[in-house]
Amino acid sequence: MRTFPAFLKAQQRFAGLYRMDFLLKLLYGMLAMYGVRSLWVVLYAQDPAIVGRSLPSMITYAMLAVALDIIFYPSALDAAPQNYISEQVRTGRIDTDLLRPMDLQIQLLSRNVGAAIFSALWLVLPAWLLGVLLLGMELPPDIYYGVGFLVSAMLSFLILFSLNFLLGMVCFATVNIGQITMAYSGMITILSGKLIPNWLYPEWMQTLIRFLPFRCIFETPLNIYTAAVTGRQIPKGLLLQTIWAAVLFGMGHLLWKGMHRRLTVQGG
Amino acid sequence: MITVNNLSKTYRIVRPREGRFSALKSLVHPEYIERRAVDGIHFSIKDGEIVGYIGQNGAGKSTTIKMLSGILVPTSGEVYVDGLIPHRDRKEHLHNIGVVFGQKTSLWWDVPVIDSLHILKKMYRVEDERFQKNLALFTELLDLGNFLNQPVRQLSLGQRVRADLAAALMHDPKILFLDEPTIGVDVVAKERLRKFILEINRERGVSVLLTTHDVVDMEKLVNRVIVIHGGRLIYDGAIHGLRERYGRQRRMELQFENEPPDLTLPGVDTERMEDGGLAVMFDQNAYTVDEMLSHIRKTGSTIRDIIIQKADIEQIVRDIYQEGGRDV
Numbered sequence: 148m149r150t151f152p153a154f155l156k157a158q159q160r161f162a163g164l165y166r167m168d169f170l171l172k173l174l175y176g177m178l179a180m181y182g183v184r185s186l187w188v189v190l191y192a193q194d195p196a197i198v199g200r201s202l203p204s205m206i207t208y209a210m211l212a213v214a215l216d217i218i219f220y221p222s223a224l225d226a227a228p229q230n231y232i233s234e235q236v237r238t239g240r241i242d243t244d245l246l247r248p249m250d251l252q253i254q255l256l257s258r259n260v261g262a263a264i265f266s267a268l269w270l271v272l273p274a275w276l277l278g279v280l281l282l283g284m285e286l287p288p289d290i291y292y293g294v295g296f297l298v299s300a301m302l303s304f305l306i307l308f309s310l311n312f313l314l315g316m317v318c319f320a321t322v323n324i325g326q327i328t329m330a331y332s333g334m335i336t337i338l339s340g341k342l343i344p345n346w347l348y349p350e351w352m353q354t355l356i357r358f359l360p361f362r363c364i365f366e367t368p369l370n371i372y373t374a375a376v377t378g379r380q381i382p383k384g385l386l387l388q389t390i391w392a393a394v395l396f397g398m399g400h401l402l403w404k405g406m407h408r409r410l411t412v413q414g415g
Numbered sequence: 416m417i418t419v420n421n422l423s424k425t426y427r428i429v430r431p432r433e434g435r436f437s438a439l440k441s442l443v444h445p446e447y448i449e450r451r452a453v454d455g456i457h458f459s460i461k462d463g464e465i466v467g468y469i470g471q472n473g474a475g476k477s478t479t480i481k482m483l484s485g486i487l488v489p490t491s492g493e494v495y496v497d498g499l500i501p502h503r504d505r506k507e508h509l510h511n512i513g514v515v516f517g518q519k520t521s522l523w524w525d526v527p528v529i530d531s532l533h534i535l536k537k538m539y540r541v542e543d544e545r546f547q548k549n550l551a552l553f554t555e556l557l558d559l560g561n562f563l564n565q566p567v568r569q570l571s572l573g574q575r576v577r578a579d580l581a582a583a584l585m586h587d588p589k590i591l592f593l594d595e596p597t598i599g600v601d602v603v604a605k606e607r608l609r610k611f612i613l614e615i616n617r618e619r620g621v622s623v624l625l626t627t628h629d630v631v632d633m634e635k636l637v638n639r640v641i642v643i644h645g646g647r648l649i650y651d652g653a654i655h656g657l658r659e660r661y662g663r664q665r666r667m668e669l670q671f672e673n674e675p676p677d678l679t680l681p682g683v684d685t686e687r688m689e690d691g692g693l694a695v696m697f698d699q700n701a702y703t704v705d706e707m708l709s710h711i712r713k714t715g716s717t718i719r720d721i722i723i724q725k726a727d728i729e730q731i732v733r734d735i736y737q738e739g740g741r742d743v
Contacts, residue, residue: 242519243521248539
């Protein structure tokens with residue numbers, strides 16, 4: 148993890164080099180927030196019962212989901228582990244990663260953290276301020292919920308990283324991850340609560356979602372921020388996130404260990 | 416510094432099948448064939464040596480380098496680098512070595528060069544003072560100044576290799592492995608790389624093992640060559656020894672007034688050139704130039720022009736391959 152400040156700095160310099168790209172991303176973030184807000188305003192006007200929450204709470208949920216999405220999917224550097232791994236495997240450069248005195252999983256985590264902190268500071272913070280000041284986004288009810296949200300968002304990040312890393316491991320076996328990535332992104336979009344809040348799904352689907360890690364990525368932190376859970380439920384949510392993070396990160400670690408052995412013994 | 420004993424590496428590769436459903440069969444029940452990439456080689460390299468490791472494509476050079484750098488486990492035999500077993504003492508070993516692959520960068524593709532160097536500084540825990548000193552030195556010697564802030568993907572090949580070299584040396588390794596560092600680089604840039612490698616070797620006592628196909632690299636950089644062919648070691652010694660042993664090879668390029676003759680003599684190779692002439696390769700121990708010329712005249716062809724060349728290192732290496740390293 149000692150390299151993440153260096154990766155953060157690299158990301159900042161990169162944004163400086165591609166200023167237009169950066170500004171477009173900022174603009175995209177704000178437009179996307181405005182877009183989901185308008186969508187829920189219209190839906191709410193149709194029938195408040197469908198939404199099942201107050202309008203301010205709902206638009207806060209939706210806009211914050213867009214903001215988290217921007218932090219979680221840094222696109223400026225090739226920071227997402229699955230993209231990095233598939234690129235290295237495709238070009239045969241994965242050898243050079245074995246030459247580093249640092250575990251690949253930790254190295255990629257540092258890189259992803261660096262990129263995420265950059266996005267949080269320079270893309271999401273301005274968009275969030277704008278949302279609060281102009282678009283009617285709510286603040287968390289008190290500091291307890293606020294801190295709970297921040298901790299939960301960090302755990303979300305770790306869960307998503309671990310899932311992405313596992314996807315990267317799949318890439319070693321198949322080289323091409325195009326189709327799998329599509330299915331995977333689809334699952335995250337539909338089942339994580341990012342686009343469609345899970346409480347709008349039929350009962351059987353909600354049950355299914357309860358046993359999958361995806362809802363821990365968006366629904367848990369967003370429900371804390373919007374106080375859709377009681378204060379007593381926050382530790383429970385965080386604990387569940389911690390368990391998923393540990394299990395998925397550990398699985399990635401074991402798979403990489405096996406893959407590393409295969410690479411060094413068989414030579415790829 | 417480096418000791419290699421009876422080192423072998425066997426790859427298991429899936430045998431391609433023919434006929435119906437061949438792809439499916441290979442997937443469900445793969446058949447393997449074994450390929451010996453490196454076959455029982457011995458050598459040792461002392462502190463401060465620059466050794467050329469040469470051989471044709473697929474001879475086992477890169478496989479050896481990978482085993483020496485610890486990213487490939489040998490099938491059998493021993494490797495010691497500075498007292499460590501590379502694949503077992505991997506992390507400690509990686510601090511002792513620097514590796515550059517001419518064909519692929521080990522820098523982060525989309526990260527500016529200077530940031531890559533800072534990331535490596537953290538990874539290898541290089542102290543600030545040492546880092547600044549190295550950075551200043553390498554920037555000057557390799558002329559990195561005007562592309563330090565550019566991402567690697569925007570660099571030319573020559574710039575990229577220079578950046579890679581600087582990156583490989585940031586943590587002051589004792590040994591440098593260079594796998595075809597000058598491949599594809601233009602003449603001026605090649606010269607700069609060679610000067611840099613010599614300088615680092617002289618000033619810091621860094622031992623260098625480099626693979627190359629470039630004759631000039633060998634003549635200017637290397638004091639000793641190890642030749643590998645088909646995974647086996649076929650020559651290990653001074654570069655001038657190679658030339659002495661094989662230096663009586665001649666290549667005679669002939670132009671004729673009429674049709675070039677078919678020349679079949681034992682121990683002589685011929686080759687039709689693109690301009691219609693004939694190249695004749697022979698050893699002066701077997702034929703004198705005079706004998707060769709009279710053989711050609713006997714065929715009834717009239718010689719219009721003639722050039723006689725000494726064999727270069729490349730030719731010599733090719734000859735060693737053909738002889739299979741006999742009497743080495």
